[in-house]
Amino acid sequence: MTGTTQQAPGTTPTTTVGLELDDVTLTLGDGDSTVTALDHVSLTVPPGQLLAVVGPSGAGKSSLLAVAGALGLPTAGVVRVAGVDVSALNAARRADLRRRRIGFVFQSGNLLPALTAVDQLRFALHVAGERVGRDGRDPRTLLGQVGMAHKADRRPHELSGGERQRVGIARALVTAPALLLVDEPTAALDRARSHEVVQLLATETHEYGVATVMVTHDHDVLEHCDRVVEMEDGRLTA
Numbered sequence: 754m755t756g757t758t759q760q761a762p763g764t765t766p767t768t769t770v771g772l773e774l775d776d777v778t779l780t781l782g783d784g785d786s787t788v789t790a791l792d793h794v795s796l797t798v799p800p801g802q803l804l805a806v807v808g809p810s811g812a813g814k815s816s817l818l819a820v821a822g823a824l825g826l827p828t829a830g831v832v833r834v835a836g837v838d839v840s841a842l843n844a845a846r847r848a849d850l851r852r853r854r855i856g857f858v859f860q861s862g863n864l865l866p867a868l869t870a871v872d873q874l875r876f877a878l879h880v881a882g883e884r885v886g887r888d889g890r891d892p893r894t895l896l897g898q899v900g901m902a903h904k905a906d907r908r909p910h911e912l913s914g915g916e917r918q919r920v921g922i923a924r925a926l927v928t929a930p931a932l933l934l935v936d937e938p939t940a941a942l943d944r945a946r947s948h949e950v951v952q953l954l955a956t957e958t959h960e961y962g963v964a965t966v967m968v969t970h971d972h973d974v975l976e977h978c979d980r981v982v983e984m985e986d987g988r989l990t991a
Contacts, residue, residue, distance in 0.1 A: 769799065769800075770797060770798075770800075770833065770835070771798050771799060771800045771802075771835060771931050772796070772797070772798040772833070772932050772964050772966065773796070773797050773798075773833040774794050774817075774820070774821065774832055775795055775831040775833070776793050776794075776829070776830040777791055777795070777820060777827045777829070777832060778793055778794070778827060778829040778830055779791035779820060779987075781816075790987055791813050791816050791817060791827065791987050792813075792987035793988070794813075794817065794830070794989050795989075796989060798964040798965070798966055799964060800962040800963060800964050801958060801959050801962045801963070802958065802964060802965065802980060803954060803955045803958045803967065803977070803978045803980075804965065804966050804967065804978065804979065804980045804981070804982065805969055805975055805978040805980070805982070806966060806967065806968045806969070806982055806984055806989075807968075807981060807982075812985050812986065813984050813987040813988075814984050815936070816987070817968070818966065821834070821932070821934060822855050822857065822934050823842075823850050823851050826839070826840055827840070834854055834855060835854055835931035835932065837850060837854075852880055852881045852928070853881050853882075853928060853930075854930050854931045854932065855930050855932045856926055856928065856930035856932070856933045856934070856963070857933075857936075858918070858921050858925045858933065858934070858936065858938055858954075860936055860937045860940045860941065861914070861917065861918075861940075861941055862914075862917030862918050862921040863921065864921065865909075866910065868909075869905065869906045869908055870896060870905050870906070870907055870908075870920045871893055871896060871905040871906065873923075873924045874892035874895060874924050874927045877924045877927050877928060878892070878928060881928045883928065890926070890927050890929060892923075892927060893905055895923045895926060898923070898960075899919040899922055899957070900919060901916060901920055904916060913946075914941050914942050914946065915949060918938055918946075918950045919950070921938075922953060922954060922957060926957060926961060926963070931963065931964065932965075932966070933963045933964070934965075934966050935965060935967040937968060937969055937970065937971075938951065938954065938969070939951065939969065939971045939974060940971075944973065947971055947974050948973070948974055948977070951969075951971075951974040951977045951978070952977045954967065955977045955978065958979075
């Protein structure tokens with residue numbers, strides 16, 4: 754697998770950066786209630802790197818994921834995903850970028866209750882307007898790679914917390930994203946399952962050449978990450 758990415762129509766491909774935040778500031782609220790959620794944040798995450806972001810509650814970690822995931826626009830600065838300037842896109846193009854080039858992994862897997870594991874991945878492809886991932890990723894094959902082939906036809910209530918997270922990781926990867934955003938993936942897991950899930954994230958990040966940003970409070974799992982940064986009061990420190 755190379756770091757080559759495919760872009761939204763009308764954009765220029767790049768092979769060197771999965772995520773770039775250039776002097777990004779995000780202010781929320783009005784008047785006296787204004788809060789600076791992100792304060793001149795600059796960050797680059799190349800393909801194949803698992804970056805962990807740690808810090809206390811209210812430090813700005815969720816705001817960082819929201820801006821990086823094109824869920825909102827910064828007040829100032831530039832956000833690029835696979836070389837695409839997110840601020841230059843209208844709402845429809847940003848939604849298309851999220852569907853095709855950004856994968857999300859949530860705290861509890863966030864799976865659809867009525868769908869089997871394999872159908873979770875098929876639905877993600879359907880939403881992205883694809884039948885198979887751009888590089889030929891097949892849902893059942895990808896489930897096998899995360900150790901879930903034997904439970905491909907099980908629904909979420911039939912899976913453990915760690916198994917749901919594995920399915921969530923596979924679902925996030927099936928569309929061949931350039932960027933993977935992971936929000937507290939070990940929050941509901943015991944220590945052993947936490948290490949398994951983050952080690953799996955590291956393996957898939959390296960295997961597929963995706964830029965991965967993981968927000969976590971779990972310092973025990975940082976040994977599996979390529980790089981760690983800390984957030985405090987909306988600012989990043991190494």
